[in-house]
Amino acid sequence: MNEEVLRLLGNHRSVRKFKSQELPDSLIEACVAAAQMAATSSNVQAYSILQVKDPAKRARLAERTGGQAQVKEAGAFFVLCAEQRRHRLLAQDQGSSYEANLETYLVGVIDASLFAQNLVIAFEGHGLGTCCIGGLRDDLHAVSELLQIPQDIFPLFGLCVGEPLDPSETKPRLATSSVLAIDRFPSDEEVRAQITEYDERMGQYYAERNLAGRNWSGGVKRKFAKATREALHGYYEGQGARLR
Ligand SMILES: Cc1cc2nc3c(=O)[nH]c(=O)nc-3n(C[C@H](O)[C@H](O)[C@H](O)COP(=O)(O)O)c2cc1C
Numbered sequence: 001m002n003e004e005v006l007r008l009l010g011n012h013r014s015v016r017k018f019k020s021q022e023l024p025d026s027l028i029e030a031c032v033a034a035a036q037m038a039a040t041s042s043n044v045q046a047y048s049i050l051q052v053k054d055p056a057k058r059a060r061l062a063e064r065t066g067g068q069a070q071v072k073e074a075g076a077f078f079v080l081c082a083e084q085r086r087h088r089l090l091a092q093d094q095g096s097s098y099e100a101n102l103e104t105y106l107v108g109v110i111d112a113s114l115f116a117q118n119l120v121i122a123f124e125g126h127g128l129g130t131c132c133i134g135g136l137r138d139d140l141h142a143v144s145e146l147l148q149i150p151q152d153i154f155p156l157f158g159l160c161v162g163e164p165l166d167p168s169e170t171k172p173r174l175a176t177s178s179v180l181a182i183d184r185f186p187s188d189e190e191v192r193a194q195i196t197e198y199d200e201r202m203g204q205y206y207a208e209r210n211l212a213g214r215n216w217s218g219g220v221k222r223k224f225a226k227a228t229r230e231a232l233h234g235y236y237e238g239q240g241a242r243l244r
Pocket of ligand 1: 131132133134
């Protein structure tokens, strides 16, 4: 059994092309129920998930996430959200205050992410493919208006799920010894050596896929050279988060 779990986790790969068939509601409910058993801070369960079924909304979301066709083509599409709405409601209804701050926001983000990863594994355990969609944060004001997201709910990322169209391959990761530090974190020099080693492996991975010259550090460098999605702070605060 342990082997099976490790094999399932080790076989993860994002899937971006799906067969058109819809997922049965019963399967979705079973996977969501299993994912709800993820650990959650003090059992507060500070998340919710919105399944978007309306094809017109799915098409608009595909545009709003940078033209990602899988958002409309996958068998199912979900929006993963941190949320403080039910907590604020119950506090107010019981005459108590609800004090939002960075900690309450992080509790929601962490709870939602743990739930989401369990959900991914539940779907992948059924032979389905998944792709998280951080592109959802490209224009959260538009997404929020389209999906009528209530106050105190914080959409974080999307999730496509469905029958994979093609077999896709796993992507190599950093060496385990690069992310597992024991008793002390590595020196900068050691980290540089780890990056070089991974760049070599990723360079080979890309070269085998007609992308010679690409490596990992080039992608990371480009991603973080400029601040992106600068409107997020204002959006989440407008939804009721307190990020300071
Ligand atoms: C929070 C999150 C957001 C992501 N956003 C996107 C996205 O918008 N579009 C996409 O094609 N892949 C997206 N991905 C998938 C990553 O690119 C992918 O997980 C990473 O390259 C590793 O590849 P693998 O999942 O195939 O192993 C996202 C993954 C995560 C965890």
